[in-house]
Amino acid sequence: MSFSTQLNAILAMPPSMRFAMIGAPRRIRPSQLSLPSKVYRSTIAWNHDEAAAFHIPDFRQGPITNVSFEALCKTSHMRSTPDETIDSGLSTLFTKNPATFKYGETDFYKLRKNTLLPEVCVLGRSNVGKSSFVNALAGRNQRSQNPLARISKHAGKTREMNTYGFGPAPLQKDIAAWTAELKGQEDIPTHTFYLVDMPGYGHASLQDWGRNITLYLTKRVGVKGAIILIDAEVGPKETDLQCLQLLSSANMRTCIVLTKADKVKGGLPALHDLCAELRDNVLEIENSQDYKWNLERDVFVTALGARDPTIVQSTLSPARYAVARLAGLVETNQPEPEKNKKWSGKIVSFEELQYAPRDPPSKQAGISTFTQMERATVGIRPGVLSSLHSRVITQPQVRNFHGSSRSMKIHGQSSKNTKMYEEEMDHILDEFIKDMKATTTTSHYVRNMRRKNNRRLPRAPENRNLLDTKENKISKALRKRFPEDVIRTLAVREKRLLMPDAQESKSERRGKNKRAEEEEEWPSTSPIQKRDDNTLLTADAFKALVTTPEQTNTGKAKGNKKSSQNKSSQKKSKGTANQEPADEFEAKFAKAFSKVL
Numbered sequence: 001m002s003f004s005t006q007l008n009a010i011l012a013m014p015p016s017m018r019f020a021m022i023g024a025p026r027r028i029r030p031s032q033l034s035l036p037s038k039v040y041r042s043t044i045a046w047n048h049d050e051a052a053a054f055h056i057p058d059f060r061q062g063p064i065t066n067v068s069f070e071a072l073c074k075t076s077h078m079r080s081t082p083d084e085t086i087d088s089g090l091s092t093l094f095t096k097n098p099a100t101f102k103y104g105e106t107d108f109y110k111l112r113k114n115t116l117l118p119e120v121c122v123l124g125r126s127n128v129g130k131s132s133f134v135n136a137l138a139g140r141n142q143r144s145q146n147p148l149a150r151i152s153k154h155a156g157k158t159r160e161m162n163t164y165g166f167g168p169a170p171l172q173k174d175i176a177a178w179t180a181e182l183k184g185q186e187d188i189p190t191h192t193f194y195l196v197d198m199p200g201y202g203h204a205s206l207q208d209w210g211r212n213i214t215l216y217l218t219k220r221v222g223v224k225g226a227i228i229l230i231d232a233e234v235g236p237k238e239t240d241l242q243c244l245q246l247l248s249s250a251n252m253r254t255c256i257v258l259t260k261a262d263k264v265k266g267g268l269p270a271l272h273d274l275c276a277e278l279r280d281n282v283l284e285i286e287n288s289q290d291y292k293w294n295l296e297r298d299v300f301v302t303a304l305g306a307r308d309p310t311i312v313q314s315t316l317s318p319a320r321y322a323v324a325r326l327a328g329l330v331e332t333n334q335p336e337p338e339k340n341k342k343w344s345g346k347i348v349s350f351e352e353l354q355y356a357p358r359d360p361p362s363k364q365a366g367i368s369t370f371t372q373m374e375r376a377t378v379g380i381r382p383g384v385l386s387s388l389h390s391r392v393i394t395q396p397q398v399r400n401f402h403g404s405s406r407s408m409k410i411h412g413q414s415s416k417n418t419k420m421y422e423e424e425m426d427h428i429l430d431e432f433i434k435d436m437k438a439t440t441t442t443s444h445y446v447r448n449m450r451r452k453n454n455r456r457l458p459r460a461p462e463n464r465n466l467l468d469t470k471e472n473k474i475s476k477a478l479r480k481r482f483p484e485d486v487i488r489t490l491a492v493r494e495k496r497l498l499m500p501d502a503q504e505s506k507s508e509r510r511g512k513n514k515r516a517e518e519e520e521e522w523p524s525t526s527p528i529q530k531r532d533d534n535t536l537l538t539a540d541a542f543k544a545l546v547t548t549p550e551q552t553n554t555g556k557a558k559g560n561k562k563s564s565q566n567k568s569s570q571k572k573s574k575g576t577a578n579q580e581p582a583d584e585f586e587a588k589f590a591k592a593f594s595k596v597l
């Protein structure tokens with residue numbers, strides 16, 4: 001039966017009967033449901049050839065224009081040679097000497113010192129693609145088995161400030177010069193610049209990360225610029241604007257990179273709208289301050305999730321270019337940003353801060369870490385590498401941590417202005433940090449709640465350690481010193497535990513109200529009663545040990561009088577060591593106690 005007669009027969013049948021002729025539908029495999037790659041690719045409405053970046057002129061006036069990669073490179077000294085394209089030149093710069101992980105720190109103050117290499121940090125909301133960006137720059141595939149930075153589809157993967165070394169290795173003579181100069185105070189670089197992958201802010205972030213990021217932006221000397229990644233699919237969020245505000249307040253040279261452009265459905269017009277929104281936001285930030293923030297006017301776009309490797313590659317080269325520019329490795333023709341004429345001492349120019357090299361001794365030596373060929377291809381600013389190791393800060397600085405603080409002269413800056421600046425800065429930092437959520441993931445939440453509850457629950461007195469740690473230590477030392485008196489020492493320790501003075505110090509520590517609550521909850525037990533089953537120290541043994549013969553012989557009234565006297569003297573004296581020892585052994589204990597103290 002031919003296919004057309006089969007088809008006619010099927011069509012002639014009532015629709016309900018058609019399945020009987022064709023047979024039951026086979027199970028559809030999930031892969032068959034997915035769109036063919038051609039359809040998938042057609043959802044990438046933005047064609048990378050149309051724009052490598054968007055130029056926002058001065059963030060004030062004029063239309064946003066598309067910039068092709070060639071046009072972008074024309075603003076710099078980057079030229080392709082006949083046998084090598086700019087793409088491959090940049091690729092050489094970033095990958096010839098493989099990028100490596102250097103160190104990761106959660107605590108800013110534990111970061112290793114770096115005064116030699118420029119640092120560029122990568123900021124952005126969690127899951128925006130910071131680590132993917134670092135991997136891509138290093139030439140590691142998103143799905144690579146051996147990624148440089150770990151990525152995840154779940155937010156909050158990167159939890160440390162991870163530093164990666166990028167670029168060509170220094171020459172042996174550079175290394176020798178550094179080794180002699182630094183004398184082990186700092187790691188000898190193995191690359192040309194550092195890229196710092198930061199933990200993300202926003203969802204699944206911790207306040208502590210925010211605190212450390214702000215410290216990094218305001219205090220780290222080596223930092224030369226920040227790349228802020230913004231998700232092109234969702235646009236700038238409140239936290240992104242706060243981060244921009246923070247970067248602006250720190251007067252940090254900043255470059256905006258849009259990520260996940262492959263997910264943008266609206267194509268080029270949607271990206272234009274996004275840039276316009278960003279321009280408005282930036283304008284608002286700039287208008288709120290009286291100095292000019294050093295924000296790059298090109299907004300770069302990446303699409304690292306695109307299935308077509310040519311798209312990934314074509315968005316990668318501009319991204320590499322952006323990073324190299326921030327690191328000071330690309331010489332641009334663009335006019336230098338205006339100096340603040342109205343500078344009030346409020347903000348220190350980042351350029352002033354970072355580019356103030358003294359006469360490098362290596363200048364004469366002509367130290368270079370690049371071959372001439374590589375340098376010519378990627379347009380590395382001549383002398384950049386050779387002067388890296390001799391960079392000294394000679395201007396007023398906000399960032400003076402992890403680096404040289406040799407020159408701290410603040411010209412024309414009154415202390416009042418500095419104070420104002422600090423207050424303002426504190427406020428901005430607080431706002432930024434406040435927005436970092438303290439707990440977001442379920443496991444965090446559960447863990448924190450458990451900890452909180454444990455803290456709230458009063459512990460049973462027998463488990464409580466009523467003595468100070470210091471006293472405990474002393475008691476331990478005494479037991480060691482008088483091993484034959486262990487039982488008696490323990491008894492005296494228990495007695496001291498019960499002294500109102502010890503309890504007073506406890507109540508002082510915890511707060512009287514809280515203690516009252518605890519006593520209510522555990523009213524009938526005392527450490528002695530609870531230790532009845534303890535073979536080392538029973539209640540009777542304790543009584544026999546700590547009750548002095550005088551106490552048993554003297555009358556009740558006398559004893560009461562004595563105890564009240566004791567109480568009043570205890571009230572007067574704060575430390576337990578000052579109390580009158582009740583018997584010979586206690587006297588020995590007290591004597592040793594004072595010795596140990």
Ligand SMILES: Nc1nc2c(ncn2[C@@H]2O[C@H](COP(=O)(O)OP(=O)(O)OP(=O)(O)O)[C@@H](O)[C@H]2O)c(=O)[nH]1
Binds near residue numbers: 151260303
């Ligand atoms: N479609 C698409 N997905 C991307 C792109 N960049 C990153 N991703 C994906 O986004 C997810 C998050 O990437 P990460 O690089 O871990 O994000 P992150 O900003 O480092 O996240 P945290 O470390 O949690 O702050 C991963 O599943 C990536 O595959 C992109 O350009 N396009």
Ligand SMILES: [Mg+2]
Binds near residue numbers: 131
């Ligand atoms: Mg990450």
